[in-house]
Amino acid sequence: MCAIIAVLIWRFFPLMAVEPDETQISAVKILTYPLILVNLVMSLLALTAMFTSYTYLADLLTRIGHFTVASTGWILMGFGVAGIIGNAFAGRFVDVSPLRAAMGATVIAAVAMAAFPSLLGSHVAAMITLAIWGAAHAAGFVTNHVRTIRSAPAALQDLTASLNVSIFNAGIGLGAVVGGKVIDAVGLREVGVAGAMSGVLALIVAAIILPRANASRLPAPTSPIVDTVQLPRDVAFDRVTRGRACGVRYLSLHKRSGINFSLRGT
Numbered sequence: 001m002c003a004i005i006a007v008l009i010w011r012f013f014p015l016m017a018v019e020p021d022e023t024q025i026s027a028v029k030i031l032t033y034p035l036i037l038v039n040l041v042m043s044l045l046a047l048t049a050m051f052t053s054y055t056y057l058a059d060l061l062t063r064i065g066h067f068t069v070a071s072t073g074w075i076l077m078g079f080g081v082a083g084i085i086g087n088a089f090a091g092r093f094v095d096v097s098p099l100r101a102a103m104g105a106t107v108i109a110a111v112a113m114a115a116f117p118s119l120l121g122s123h124v125a126a127m128i129t130l131a132i133w134g135a136a137h138a139a140g141f142v143t144n145h146v147r148t149i150r151s152a153p154a155a156l157q158d159l160t161a162s163l164n165v166s167i168f169n170a171g172i173g174l175g176a177v178v179g180g181k182v183i184d185a186v187g188l189r190e191v192g193v194a195g196a197m198s199g200v201l202a203l204i205v206a207a208i209i210l211p212r213a214n215a216s217r218l219p220a221p222t223s224p225i226v227d228t229v230q231l232p233r234d235v236a237f238d239r240v241t242r243g244r245a246c247g248v249r250y251l252s253l254h255k256r257s258g259i260n261f262s263l264r265g266t
Helices: 002-012 023-029 035-055 055-066 070-092 098-119 121-150 152-187 190-216
Strands: 237-244 247-253 258-265
Touching: 002 035, 002 121, 023 152, 035 098, 035 121, 035 152, 035 190, 055 070, 055 190, 070 098, 070 121, 098 121, 098 190, 121 152, 152 190
Parallel strands: none
Antiparallel strands: 237 247, 247 258
16 A cells, blocks of 8 residues: 555656755854854753753642642643733733843742742642742743744744754753652752752853843934824835834834934834
8 A cells, every 4th residue: 555655646746846955054053153052051941940840740739739639630720721821921021022031931930839849738829829830831931932033043043943942842851850850869849949940040041141132132213203293295205114123113214305204103
């Protein structure tokens, strides 16, 4: 049967020209951009922090919190619902500053996961903390992915995105390994603190990236800005420029005679 399908494909599928594969060249180019590499290191540390504790969340709930297996399933579902809310909040901030948004998600998740085991004695406090943790956990995926993509030139963003997904997977696996080693060494209660410590390492890398991120932000438009303007219908402008600066979209109209307008919007 496989041979018959192969013959049919060979006979009826159209021949397609093979375009030169520049992937290998692009992959080598990434190594020449230290900012991309540092962002990838932050992604690895951030995902390691997130999954050092999250991998063993069910064990925390059943063995320390003494929740039943059935209730643990519902609690984990609530963790996911909180993540949807976290994604919504992340979307509001990530466009303005992906790095700061990623740092905020890391800080919130680190504090929540470190505090969670000690709060399991009070189910209400534990559930509130878990909801905050779930929101920050999901926001960490969005913010760290956008942050890393934005660190790359436009020509390398697709490849950087693919590489960052691989780094995410490596961080997930590494987090599980780190959490397991921590449990063997000092006990289940300490996986939250271990995850928070990995988060601190990610924040240290973020502090290295931050000055470069600030320098790369576009300056505000220097031409006069008005919220509304009435343009004469008989004026033809020579050039129209659209852009975004400091989170504000603007439209600049230029004329050689010196008539210039900038319109600001959201």
